Amino acid sequence: MDFQLLDLYTLLPEIFLLVGVSGILLLDLFLSKEQRGITYGLSLVVLIVTSVLPWFFYDADPKVIMSGLVVSDLLGAALKSTVCVLVAVGLVYSKSYLLSRGLHRGEYFSLTLFATLGMMVMISSNHFLSLYLGLELLSLSLYAMVALQRDSGRSSEAAIKYFVLGAIASGMLLYGMSMIYGGTGHLNIEAIVSSVLSGQSDSNLLRLGVVFVIVGIGFKLGAVPFHMWIPDVYHGSPTSVTLLIGTAPKVAAFAFVLRLLAEALGHPSLHQDWSQMLTVLAVGSLVIGNVVAIAQTNFKRMLAYSTIAHMGFLLVGFMTGSINGYSASLFYILTYVLMALGGFGVILILSRDGFESEELSDLKGLSQTNPWCAFLLMIILFSMAGIPPTVGFWSKLFVIQSIIDLGYVGLAVTAVMTSLIGAFYYLRVVKIMYFDASDSSSINTTKYSPGMAVFAINGLLLLGLGLFPGWLLSLCESLIESSVRTF
């Protein structure tokens, strides 16, 4: 596993992104405020090019390069591409919001791109070191972005909370990783696997390490009981940052959990430990997320709790430790980020100068003021609630199917019953949009804008995927099968 120059080709997407963001950072120094649009445009171009690049430089069979730090596989290529597209779409949604909030600055874009780089490193890492580096690059960029609106008290509070809890989580994760290192003597995922397989590892130490790793993962995903930061950070951040936190990093986190648990610690003897822990986290998230969301009056906070519940569902699929379960989880996360993208995106679209449109009551009578927008948001909400014919139904179905395959009928019943509770608060938003008369006309009613166009594609995609989910599912399955080295 020596270093070869050819390996750099595989890393070209990351290298291109890094060069791009450095260039943008420098260029931005010489641009006046009016020319900031160039920075925005260049960032989009860099993201789009980066999203295409992975498809030219991946290996169909997983190949470990860079002295074991990085793995090149189909799953990595697909997820990296997805992440770049998600971030780019997020930027399109945010354009007018950023302009009106004074956030349309060079730092915003370079931090966004650095966060993207961090996600890409996480996605294709094969080593605890690169995994952690990617995670920290992502987190540090996000901490700064949350605090970017520095004269807003709420924002600063959210940033401090995010930073402190994020640091604790990272600490936990590192502690767990160090124990695994102590138990196996390796940080490289394959070396850990072979050490566990050969039975030379210290299983008690390993188990303790798994506990801390799970705590770290729980924090990062926002699973109960490590979820307390989610509502505050989602609520306190500028909405464009919330959109970023709520979408692409979830995909990266999925890859992170997959590399850590499924690949490094996927041995049946360890799986039975972490699957139990994940089950507890999952049930807690499903119950707390869905029940507490009912009490929210702020749309962003409601979506935050809904995220917690969705992460619970993701973990339900994950705890199976089977190929089916992982592909169901992958399907779930991909469709979930599409819904989250639309959910936060609509807040950005409807906001205007000095008006955030983030309270549920701001949506009153949206079906009269902007019927098209209300219709699309309704699709997104029904999709989140898991009502057919939207794709949210299928994502829940596939997860439930994967656990019933292994005989967890009780868990399946819990999962569907909590989604019944969830249906209530999604329905309430539909009710506010469709059944209530509009009182304030402060929401932005612009009908044609780039954000609106993206929103339309986003919403219709959820409906389209709901009618034809088969191809995405088989894609997810082949991605997992070709890339995840299971036992």
Add this chain to the structure above:
Amino acid sequence: MSTHVIGSLSLIVWLPIIFGVAVLLIGRDGRERVARWLALVGSVLSALVVIPVWIQFDVKQSEFQFVEFIPWIETFNINYHLGIDGISLVLILLNALTTVFVVVAGWEVITKKVSHYFASFLILSGMINGVFCSLDAMLFYVFFEATLIPMFLIIGIWGGPNRVYAAIKFFLYTLAGSLLTLVALIYLYRTTGGSFAISDFYTVSIPQSAQVLIFLALFAAFAVKIPMWPVHTWLPDAHVEAPTGGSVVLAAVMLKLGGYGFLRLSLPIVPDAARELAPFVIALSLIAIVYIGFVALVQRDMKKLIAYSSISHMGFVTLGIFIFNAEGMQGAVIQMVSHGFISAALFLCVGVLYDRMHSREISDYGGVVNSMPMFAALFLVFAMANAGLPGTSGFVGEFLVIMGAMASNFWFAFAAAMTLILGAAYTLWMYKRVVFGECGSEQIRGLKDVNAREFAMLFVLALIVIGMGLYPKPFTDVIDVSVASVLELASVIKN
């Protein structure tokens, strides 16, 4: 069994949906006229495409007909698999006709978001047809659940003062019921070794304990939908708040989804559990028939009265299904169709009054016959049919069910026959208080009789109700073989 890739059934399912989307796109604000006419054309065409299917349908065949099969989600072997038997066919006909009545009934009455209103009903109609046609359990479930969305919007947007409560209650109640069904269906998928085809569910053997759980899970969905006592409480709320069209579709068609579910899924898939738990279901049905009949007697709101009468009449359907004999089951299916037409007609009649008086309270009326003689005559036909008068369609179904019940147990028949008395009591008493007597107020004296549109739809319905009562043979012929094959499947010992 010939397999078409895309055929008449797809047309039946998708034509209304396509028209619904078209109405939505074309009928923007200020183009209500276009929306109305397009919706009418769509609903009439959707009804017309049922006719060739009815004619070509082979009544002697017990297999599913007009089968279409396209792989949908190959990973999980979920297929776009359509096909009908006689039971589906009569219910599709009912649904197609009801949609036309609904469009006509909402013609001038709906002034708010006209295109959305008609589009919702057309899309809903297509989805309901989809439920009746599905031979794949997951496809069935998708259509079954998807019907909630348009109905939720119909009640919530165009409903009465308490519409939000009613809409959410309707949605959550029915969703709660059907989520357990989902788990049961996935469990069955696993038991069959990877198939969602309903016909594969019929043949797989299932241990008794699992059968009971599956039966209860399916029961949760269908009992809420029908609705059976004691999970019926959403229905009166939904009916009272829904606009006339909503009540019509709800009573005439959506309740039948539950009965259809019993016949298509519960009985054939878990026959042993169905037989074991039949006394329990029969008990609930008899409670519904008698107790809800009394409840209907004391209602002051006309719509609520008809809603309770619906629950009581649907008790007949479940009774007929779960006494496991040919008369009973045939009666149940006929009762579903006939109740569909009668309840639709009664809700339309209430709608006619409500549009004029803006009240549904019985006490606000009296002496309507003086100003609206034509309406009073038509209303009487439906009231009599609801009471089960011989010569109307209401009699045929009830008579068959009572006959079936008699064969099974005298006291079942006795209790069931009580409805004939109770039904006559609450319907005719309401009719008397609303229609007869002196004019209650100046407003009633000034009421205009039914116009041509209202007359046309009520008259056609009256023809159907009387026609079905006098000569039910076309209907019984169509369902005869299908009922026999369901009974046969339900008598298999599978555990």
